[in-house]
Amino acid sequence: MDHSFEIVQPSEAIMKRFGLARRNDSDVHPDLNVHDRMDRQGVIVAGNAGSMEELLYILKSTLDDAIYRNFLWIRRRNIQCNGIDSFMSDIQISDAESEELLRLDIEFPGLSKRKLDEIRAIVIPTVTGHHYYKACGGSFSMMVDIAERMLMEGCPRDEVEALLNESVSSRFPKVGFTLGLEHVKLNGQLYDLGPARIMRFDREGRRMVLLRRIFREGVYDGLEIRKDPGDFAVTEVIIGDLSLRTRYFSRDQEYKGTYININTPVELYPTKIRYVDLEVDICVWSNGEIKKVDEEKLEEAAATGLISERLVEISNKEVEKILDSISLDEEREAYLLV
Template sequence: MTVRVRGIYATALTRLLREDGHDIVQASGPIEARFDGAFADERAAVTVETTGDQQGVGVVGERDAAAAVVDRLTDVGRDALAWDDPTPVGAVYDGTVTETLGSGAVVDLGDGEGFLPYSSSAERVETGDAVRVQVVEASAPWDDDRPVLDTTVAVRGELLSLVRGGSGPSSGTGGPAMLDVIAADPRDGWGVSWEGASEDASFDALADALEAANERAAEIDATLADADAPAESAPVCHHPGLATTWCWFGRESRFALDDARREVTATMPGHHRVKAGDRAASAAVDYVEALCDEPETGESDFPFAVTARQFGPQVGGSIALGHGKPDGRLITLGSGEVQSVDDDGTVTIERELSAGGTYDALGVPKEAGDVAETKLKEGRWWYPTVYRDRDGAKKGTYVNVCTPVEVFPDTARYVDLHVDVVRHADGTVERVDDDELDAAVERGNVPENLADRARSVAAAVRSALE
C-alpha cells in the first residue's frame, strides 16, 4: 500500500514501513536524500503525520491499509499506544449548535463535539441550529482542541479534492485542461480542485487519484441521497469518513525509533525524545548530528543534564504533571515549583495543595497548607509523591506506576497504568487498583505485555517499601 509520512518521526517510520513492504509516496526532500531508490508522487492510501505537540502521530486513510500501519507503529515499543478517533477525518454529520464563541460554533455530533469556524459556513449559525458538517481536521485525544468542521462536503486529498455541489474543474494548479490530459472526469455534481502536490505527480497518478476520489464521492452521495434534513435527524453520522487513529509514543518507543533512524543516518541518543520535548531543540539536534557522523548510541547515552540546562526544566521554574490515561485522555495534575534538577535525570517538584476531599487510596483529608513533593526520574516506570501537612509531618506516600517518565522542559509526560502502591503514615504498605488495570486490558486500552510490566513494577515497588 502507499503511505505518506511527515514530521519528526518520518525517517524512522519510513524505514520501518518500507521494511514491511509499504510504498512511501510524496516523500519530502530530506527523506529522498537519505534513502536509496526513487519515491513516487502518487496518491497515498494512508497519511501518517506528526501531531502538533510532537508526542505521536495521526494515521488517516483507507481502513484496511490504515489498520496495517497502526499495527506496525504500536509494535515499536511497549509504550506505543493507539486510539481510534470517534469523529474521524471526512465523516459527515448532522449536528446541533450548542454554543457560539468568538470565532465559531460548538456543534454536538452525537459521537463528540466539533468546532465550526464561522468562515467555514456560508450562513450565520446560532445556538439550536441544525447543520450538516464534515470533519476536516481531527484532534488527538490527549489534546483539548475539538475537531474542526466545515459545511462544505468534499473528498480532500494531497493531489486533488472533489467538492460536492461544484460545477467543474477549478483553475487551480492543474488548470481546467488537466482533465483532458488525464482523460478523466469528476463525478457528476462534484467539482475538482487541484492541490499543490499535483504539480509533481504523473498523469497516471492524477488519474488514479481522481478515480479513488470519485469512488468516495459516490459513497457520500449514496449515504446522503435519502437523508432527512439536519433539523429532523441531528445528531447523526451519515458517512464514517476515513479511518483515523492516534498513536502516542512513550519514551521506550522514542528510543526504539532512534535505533531505526540510526540505520539510515547519524542520530544522537534521545533524538526523538529531545525533539518531542521542545520545538526549539530541533535545530540544535540537527546541528549536533550534522557535526557528528557517529554519535554515541543507546538510551544510557541520552544527555539529560545538557538538555535540561539548555531547554529546562530549571530550579525555580515550574513543571506540570501530564497524566495520560490509557484511553488517550490527558489530565494535567497541576504545576509545581522545581526544587532540584540532578544530572541523572531526577527532578524534584513541590506543590502546595488546597483543602477539600481526601488523598486517593490514603484516605486522609486534604488540608490547607499541605505540600506534595514529587520526584520524577527520566525513564523510570514509577514516581513517588510524598504528602506532608503544614508542619512537615508525613501524611502518606503515593507511588504512581506508569510508562517511562519523560521530563520535558515544562511538563513531565507518561501514561498512568492504574495499579499503584501507597504507604500510609503508620508504615502500612498497600497495592491498589489492580482491578482497574485488568479492566483496561479487557477494554483493549492496555496491551497485555505492558500490563505485565506494570504489575511487575508494582510488585517491586511494594517489596521495596515494606
C-alpha cells in the same frame, strides 16, 4: 518499508532520506495517511481497515509503551467505536471499503521514542534522544538538526553528542525553578498537577525532588484521606522511571500517606515533566497498610487495544518491584528531603 508498505507522496526530506526518485503520484490514493501530532508526542493515522490492522500489528510487536487512541466512523451507518481490537472484527463485515473512515491517534511515550531512535538510526545518522528532543520543540529541534547534519558530514559521534548535551542542558530547569506536572490519562485527557518547585536535582542520577503546597480542602485520590490547606506534597522523580512517588504531609509534618503512580517513563521537558498514567497505583497509609489499586483498569486498557499486553507485563513487574522495597520509615521521613 520492511513490512511491504510503500511511501507515496513523500516530502523532500523523506525522498532524500530513503533515496526515493521523484515521481508523479499525486493521483494515488494512499492506504494510510500519517501526520505528526501538534505536540510531537505521536502521530495521527487515517486509512482503510486492512492497512490499519497491519500497522497496529507491526507497532504493537515493536513498541512496548505506545498508546492507541482512536475514533471510527462508518459512513451511512453512523457507527462510532472507541475500542481497537473490537472494532477490527466489525470492520471485516462491512459491505464496502468505501463506507469506512478510520482514524487513529498514536502516542509514543519514552520507551517508544527510544525504539524509534534505534529504527531511524538504521536509515540515517541519528543522535541519542532524537524523538525526545523533537518533542521538546523550538530550539531543541533545530539543535538536533544541526547535530545530525554534523554526523552526516563525518564528525565523531562522541564529540557531536557531547556538544549537543552541553547546548541543551542550560535550557532545562534547575533547583528553585517551578515545573508543571503533565499527567496524561490513557484516554488522552491531560491534567496539570503542578506547579511544583524543584528542591533537589541530581542530574547524573536523574533524581529530582519536588515540593507542592496544598491550598484547598478535599480528598487525596486513591488514599481517600482528608486534604487540608497547609498540607504539602513531596514528589520524588527519577527521570526515565516507570513510577512517580508522592508523600503527603500536614502543615506540622505529620505523615498522611503515599501515592505511587505507575506510568510510562517520566520525561523532563523545559517547563514540565510528562508521563502517561497507566491507571494502576500503590497506596501507603500512615498506619502501615499498603495496597495496590485499580489494577483492573490496566487490564481493561489492554483488552480494548489502548495498550499492548507487553506494557501490562512491564507495569506489573514495576508494581512488584516497588511492593518489595517500600519502607514505612522512609515514607514518614520524606519531608526531610525538602
